[in-house]
Amino acid sequence: MKNITLGQYFPGNSPVHRLDPRTKILLMIAYIVVIFLVNALILYVLPFAFVLFAIVLSHVPVSYVTRSLKPLRFLLVFMFIINLFFTPGETALLSFWRVNITSEALLQALFISIRLILLVGGTSLMTLTTSPIALTDGLEKLLKPLSRLRFPSHELAMMMTIALRFIPTLMEEAVKIQKAQMARGADFESGNVINRAKSMIPILVPLFISAFRRADELAMAMESRCYHGGEGRTRMRELRFGPCDAVAASIVLLVAAAIIALQYLMQNGWAAS
Amino acid sequence: MIEVKNAGYTYEGAARPALSDISLTVRRGEMLAVVGHNGSGKSTLAKLLNGLLLPQSGDVLVDGMNTKEERLILKIRQRVGMVFQNPDNQLVTTVVEEDVAFGPESIGVPPPDIRKRVDAALAMVNMQKYADRAPHMLSGGQKQRVAIAGMLAMQPEVLVMDEATAMLDPEGGADILEIMRRLNRTEGITVVMITQQMEEAALCDRMVVLFQGTLLADDAPRKIFRDEAMLVCAGLNVPAMVRLRNALNSKGAALLKEPINVEELASAIAARAKARHTQ
Ligand SMILES: Nc1ncnc2c1ncn2[C@@H]1O[C@H](COP(=O)(O)OP(=O)(O)OP(=O)(O)O)[C@@H](O)[C@H]1O
Numbered sequence A: 001m002k003n004i005t006l007g008q009y010f011p012g013n014s015p016v017h018r019l020d021p022r023t024k025i026l027l028m029i030a031y032i033v034v035i036f037l038v039n040a041l042i043l044y045v046l047p048f049a050f051v052l053f054a055i056v057l058s059h060v061p062v063s064y065v066t067r068s069l070k071p072l073r074f075l076l077v078f079m080f081i082i083n084l085f086f087t088p089g090e091t092a093l094l095s096f097w098r099v100n101i102t103s104e105a106l107l108q109a110l111f112i113s114i115r116l117i118l119l120v121g122g123t124s125l126m127t128l129t130t131s132p133i134a135l136t137d138g139l140e141k142l143l144k145p146l147s148r149l150r151f152p153s154h155e156l157a158m159m160m161t162i163a164l165r166f167i168p169t170l171m172e173e174a175v176k177i178q179k180a181q182m183a184r185g186a187d188f189e190s191g192n193v194i195n196r197a198k199s200m201i202p203i204l205v206p207l208f209i210s211a212f213r214r215a216d217e218l219a220m221a222m223e224s225r226c227y228h229g230g231e232g233r234t235r236m237r238e239l240r241f242g243p244c245d246a247v248a249a250s251i252v253l254l255v256a257a258a259i260i261a262l263q264y265l266m267q268n269g270w271a272a273s
Numbered sequence B: 001m002i003e004v005k006n007a008g009y010t011y012e013g014a015a016r017p018a019l020s021d022i023s024l025t026v027r028r029g030e031m032l033a034v035v036g037h038n039g040s041g042k043s044t045l046a047k048l049l050n051g052l053l054l055p056q057s058g059d060v061l062v063d064g065m066n067t068k069e070e071r072l073i074l075k076i077r078q079r080v081g082m083v084f085q086n087p088d089n090q091l092v093t094t095v096v097e098e099d100v101a102f103g104p105e106s107i108g109v110p111p112p113d114i115r116k117r118v119d120a121a122l123a124m125v126n127m128q129k130y131a132d133r134a135p136h137m138l139s140g141g142q143k144q145r146v147a148i149a150g151m152l153a154m155q156p157e158v159l160v161m162d163e164a165t166a167m168l169d170p171e172g173g174a175d176i177l178e179i180m181r182r183l184n185r186t187e188g189i190t191v192v193m194i195t196q197q198m199e200e201a202a203l204c205d206r207m208v209v210l211f212q213g214t215l216l217a218d219d220a221p222r223k224i225f226r227d228e229a230m231l232v233c234a235g236l237n238v239p240a241m242v243r244l245r246n247a248l249n250s251k252g253a254a255l256l257k258e259p260i261n262v263e264e265l266a267s268a269i270a271a272r273a274k275a276r277h278t279q
């Protein structure tokens, strides 16, 4: 219980780790847009190669990235099957009993799966190489222009930080309460879904009460440390764009441009160009 | 340093005031103990000292600045640091050094200076090794030391410790106490130790006793421990060593110098034994 690491950060000092979190967030958005734009299977080779290249560069073991895909396996299979059976199409590949599998459906199912894998693989590489604090800092800085429109960018980042700080504490407490209730004879394992849900109430109520008390005390502690919102606040670690950021941005944009150009050519025929 | 003048405070909906007509001066460089049983108003007094609560009657002045003046409140809080009882509920961020930086960041210290302050503060509480750990991986005593470092990084003049050792194991508590004594002696930081443990109070220069929101006594611990009846009346007791001393005295041992802690008592007994020996 003690070693819950949120955002599964894998500390390191590789070029990928050293990138400014803002660069990583923006490039991640570009990456996601690209993988949803691509509609030719062969072109997925490029984003795949890109992710692999980034993994190698980051020194994060590949198993860490694949591990983040593991919880997804049921969803993957489910999506694949749904798409395979229920996408309308004309060119039948296989038909038995009442089921028709068309090549359009197979293609669609493949697309969905590949996109999902690339999406989760790519984003988890980002959380593996960026500490939660850098991530919230980056997000705050990126959303800063919106605070002119009263968007609470600092408050949002502060909330995320506090949540990350307290989730392990509250989880530990939930386990403690559960054990205390079990010692008094509470039963959390048997019965149907409704009964089990009901048996969670004696855990949730004290947990909520304590969370409110914690919030109250934390607010006092923050005020004692002169906290008064984002105004006039400085940061120990300032975010600064470096040469690495320019290189990374160029690579991503080049790959994206290549993919879009190739896609255009494939759709309009090589001859047309 | 801090002057509390006839301060009173009643919580909303409470039947009786949590503090009534308290007058008290915290002097620069001293180590002051505030003792009192549960609900005697210790935490309320602590919160008055840095303007977390404002007195409903009377005033609290920090270096002459009234806590009621809103524009001075950040200055006051920078000077009067506060460490609370629960080590879990005062760390804000997910990395120790970022947490220590939280205070200086709030008062707008330039980044390179924050770095220096954080390193210095962590060194003062012997936590440099844990600078990049997550707070939830630390022990209670270590978290409390980080909380102290978080205050030190604001370069305060006073540190108010509201039962900061109460939730720690004896060893962790002793560590914190030792750190506070060292900060008091070598860094000249004024310390207000709020505590229910008389042994902690015995280490301070001066102590005040709170009882049901009023000030019962304000004197050197040695003098206050003479009046056991008053302390018992306030729901407290004298330290075990004072009880032992009194028991020895009543059996005719007649120890000199009024010892109030283990060391003093030991040397008083040794001195007496020696005196008998040479007779
Ligand atoms: N938020 C609150 N609302 C209402 N009454 C309160 C509140 N906090 C404290 N009190 C009451 O004010 C009185 C003084 O409380 P205070 O917390 O200052 O005592 P304390 O000496 O710190 O006690 P403890 O040793 O338990 O920490 C108590 O009677 C308490 O019940």
Ligand SMILES: [Mg+2]
Pocket: B042, B043, B044, B162, B163
């Ligand atoms: Mg208290």
